Amino acid sequence: MSVVKNILIDLDGTLTDPKVGITTSARYGLNKVGFCVAEHENIDWIIGPPLKASLAKIINVDASHDLAEQALQGYRERFSVIGLFENELYPHVRSTLQVLQTQGYRLYLATAKPHVYAVRILEHFDLLKYFIHPYGSELTGERTNKGDLIRYILEQEQLDPAECIMVGDREHDILGARRNGIETIAVEYGYGTQQELDLATPKYRIQSFDQVLKVITEHEYDQI
Numbered sequence: 001m002s003v004v005k006n007i008l009i010d011l012d013g014t015l016t017d018p019k020v021g022i023t024t025s026a027r028y029g030l031n032k033v034g035f036c037v038a039e040h041e042n043i044d045w046i047i048g049p050p051l052k053a054s055l056a057k058i059i060n061v062d063a064s065h066d067l068a069e070q071a072l073q074g075y076r077e078r079f080s081v082i083g084l085f086e087n088e089l090y091p092h093v094r095s096t097l098q099v100l101q102t103q104g105y106r107l108y109l110a111t112a113k114p115h116v117y118a119v120r121i122l123e124h125f126d127l128l129k130y131f132i133h134p135y136g137s138e139l140t141g142e143r144t145n146k147g148d149l150i151r152y153i154l155e156q157e158q159l160d161p162a163e164c165i166m167v168g169d170r171e172h173d174i175l176g177a178r179r180n181g182i183e184t185i186a187v188e189y190g191y192g193t194q195q196e197l198d199l200a201t202p203k204y205r206i207q208s209f210d211q212v213l214k215v216i217t218e219h220e221y222d223q224i
Contacts, residue, residue, distance in 0.1 A: 002162035004216050007100060008153060008182070010168035011111035011118055011136075012047050013190030014209070015093050016125065021079060021086030022047050026055065029074030033067050035059050047191045048170035050112055050137075050144035051075065076139075084117050089125055090189065092210035097130040099213060108153055109134035110166065110173075112144045133157070146176030154180060165219065167212060174200035185215055 012018045026046055027037050037043060037058065046054035055075065056068035075083075100107060107130055111118050115136035122128040135153050137144040143152055146168075154161060166177035169190025174197070177184045186192065186202035187209065197205065204215045 002160065004105070004165050004219060005163040006106045006108060006157075006159050006165075007212075007216070008108050008110040008150065008164060008166045008177070010048075010166075010170070010173050011109060011113055011121065013169035013192070014090075014167060014173075014187050015127070016087045016089055016121065018047060018084075018087045018121075019044060021083035022051075024086065025075045025079035025083035026051070026058075026071075028078040029071040029076075030055065030058060032074035032077075033059070033071045035067075035071070044191055048112070049172055050141075052141065052144075080117065084121055085124060087121060087124075090209055092208060094125070094127065096210045096212060097127060101130050103213075105216075107131045108157065109136070110146070110149055110153060110168075111136045112146055112149065112172070113137065114139050146172040147179040148176075150176050150180045150182065165216060171196050171200040174202045183219065185212060 009015065023043055026043060030037055052068055052072045053063045055071040056063040056065060059067050059071060061067050097107065109118060109131050113136050118134050118136040119128065122134055128134065135149060137149065143149040161181035164182045165185060166173055166182050167185045167187065169187045170192040174184045174186060184202040185204045185206060186197050188205055188207050206212060206215060
């Protein structure tokens with residue numbers, strides 16, 4: 001039976017809480033194209049999925065529309081300088097990554113966020129050293145789909161899906177992993193709603209990031 005050797009980990013809503021930086025930068029980008037979103041309007045749902053599609057949905061245009069691209073560029077104008085640092089680590093993240101690395105697990109970041117931003121965020125929190133490699137999307141939009149991203153990681157690293165597990169907070173993480181034959185752990189403290197996770201049916205659910213190790217240990221025991 002295969003045991004877990006590789007752990008793919010989402011960033012936003014799993015390792016860090018990026019709410020302030022993402023939502024403030026999104027409002028900034030939308031405002032630049034003449035679409036004002038009131039402060040009291042909850043847009044937390046944009047955290048996690050491909051951002052351009054979410055901005056397009058708010059504007060009520062197709063994701064290929066020029067306004068969506070302009071809003072995204074406005075978002076990046078602020079996010080790349082200020083927004084990516086308006087971010088907080090969730091409890092137990094650093095200590096848990098350290099334990100996982102020490103125990104021999106190979107960790108890979110798997111985020112729909114552009115790779116250039118993801119690396120800067122990991123460096124900011126001094127987390128980059130725990131990952132074999134941080135994988136993200138391209139600024140062109142390539143690999144913003146989580147299933148495509150995970151397939152790319154498997155191909156690049158020559159990983160056996162049976163020896164992998166994915167940790168994330170949104171349905172995109174769960175469904176993208178399942179599409180590639182990978183078991184899943186959903187974190188319930190992120191931005192996926194209870195209903196969203198119920199429908200996505202992850203293999204495991206945790207309430208704190210430090211529960212990852214316990215779940216993986218139990219998963220490996222179940223494989224025996």
